[in-house]
Amino acid sequence: MTASLVSGGFWVDTEATTLREADHLLQSLAAELAVPEGVFGCTHLMRGERPRVVLSFTRAPEETERSLALKGYEVTAGAPDEVGRAVLYPGVSQLTGTLTVAEMVSGSAIDRVVVLGTSGEPAPEQRILTRDFVRPQWRDGELLLTAMPAAGGLLVPFEVPDPTPCCADH
Known part of the structure; x- marks a missing residue:
């Protein structure tokens, strides 16, 4: 059932500074946008000049990416790195x-x-x-x-x- 984190998908820049805050944002956006269960939603720690936690989506419908951009989020193709922490993934609810x-x-x-x-x-x-x-x-x-x-x-x-x-x- 493995899916590659970096094949396809996109990532979303956020102002979240903690994993807890990013988890909540990811889950809220997924619910609001009716993201289907087969999607992988991950958090990624970004270091450097502006430390934060960004979100990535893999296997998400194209409308999810468009909706996030329309909400004002900066959306970038791919994944920010290869070591995301999965919050949403197939089977998580079980x-x-x-x-x-x-x-x-x-x-x-x-x-x-x-x-x-x-x-x-x-x-x-x-x-x-x-x-x-x-x-x-x-x-x-x-x-x-x-x-x-x-x-x-x-x-x-x-x-x-x-x-x-x-x-x-x-």
């Missing part, structure tokens, strides 16, 4: 609760699950508590979910839904 690795891979666009600190892949029957927040990343043309061990022998996605901001206690 990744809720606790699933096995096999269910996750067979039911979504995720190609593989890797576990921090290990060299191999988890067994197909290994259970993953999704926390209803699964953000795989493109790496070498594959959509990979990085997971980490959790209590009770489960895995959880490495990225947490509500991260504590740096220096939150100051």
Whole structure:
């Protein structure tokens, strides 16, 4: 089910400065423009003079690109890089609760699950508590979910839904 992030598609410049803000913008635009489920919508960190988080769309209908341009967004063909963080992708709506690795891979666009600190892949029957927040990343043309061990022998996605901001206690 893999699709190349850089083949086709377009990216949208934004003023978003955090992943959370970019996730919300991506999901809001997708809902407003009725983007179909087979579309890949990713976030990309842009560094340099104007740090921000931009959005990319792959497999989106042409009218999505036109609608975004009409809304005043700067739209550019291609992808800003090859390592986008997927927010929208085929099967994402089914990744809720606790699933096995096999269910996750067979039911979504995720190609593989890797576990921090290990060299191999988890067994197909290994259970993953999704926390209803699964953000795989493109790496070498594959959509990979990085997971980490959790209590009770489960895995959880490495990225947490509500991260504590740096220096939150100051």
